[in-house]
Amino acid sequence: MDKRSRLWFRNEPPRPRRVYMDSRDGLASNLHPMRGSGGAFTMTNLTEPALEELVELARQAAQNSYSPYSQFCVGAALRLTNSEVVTGTNVENVSFGSTICAERAALVRAVSQFGPKIRIAAVAVANLNGLASPPCGACRQMLAEFILPRAPVIFPAADGMCTMTFIELLPLAFEMKLK
Ligand SMILES: [Zn+2]
Numbered sequence: 001m002d003k004r005s006r007l008w009f010r011n012e013p014p015r016p017r018r019v020y021m022d023s024r025d026g027l028a029s030n031l032h033p034m035r036g037s038g039g040a041f042t043m044t045n046l047t048e049p050a051l052e053e054l055v056e057l058a059r060q061a062a063q064n065s066y067s068p069y070s071q072f073c074v075g076a077a078l079r080l081t082n083s084e085v086v087t088g089t090n091v092e093n094v095s096f097g098s099t100i101c102a103e104r105a106a107l108v109r110a111v112s113q114f115g116p117k118i119r120i121a122a123v124a125v126a127n128l129n130g131l132a133s134p135p136c137g138a139c140r141q142m143l144a145e146f147i148l149p150r151a152p153v154i155f156p157a158a159d160g161m162c163t164m165t166f167i168e169l170l171p172l173a174f175e176m177k178l179k
Contacts, residue, residue: 046079046122046152054079054124055154055161061087061102062128068092073128076102076135078110081119081148086110103139107146120147123166125155132158135169144173 054077062075067090074090088106092099100108103125110118120143127133134155135143149167156162 050079051122051124051152051154051163054085054122055126057085057087058102058124058126059128061089061106062126063089065089065102065128066091069094069096071129072131072133074102074133075126076106077124078103078106078120079122079124080110080114081121082114084110084114086113101136101139103135104142107139107142111146118146120151122151123147123153123155125153127156130156132156134162140166140170141173144170 057077058075060075061077062073065073065075067073069092072090075087076089077085077087079085086106086109088102088104088109090100090102091105103123107120110120123135123143125133125135132155134157135153143166147166150165152163153166153169154161154163
């Protein structure tokens, strides 16, 4: 384990919190899984060890990060409904706008590998810097095209690993409905 990995684990390995899946139908704005007592929510069909493994794969992917400008090493792992796992890392560029995040790198790789009909069942994000790194807005919008609305998304937050459903992260994704 290199120095950066030890930094991340300086307290204890990140442990995803319980994963809640809302079992009700309704508007995204009515979903408040983080406030729920559990009664209205059901666990995802992915086991917690499976989600922990996804976090570990994201952390491993972060070790391939190309981030000479920010030194911020991020990895993402996507669990697809076909049970495949695809990882990605952030790839920076001297033309900063050309930089791609780990989540989008993984998504582009998943579509390239398995085709346009993929569906994402869970997402894990990790970084080697011990900092919060929720998926950015651009990545949320791109994930929206392929992810199940109630898929768990696990990411480092300010106070440790956080798990939210995708619909919580992006309740109003842009849609194009042409007549
Ligand atoms: Zn992003």
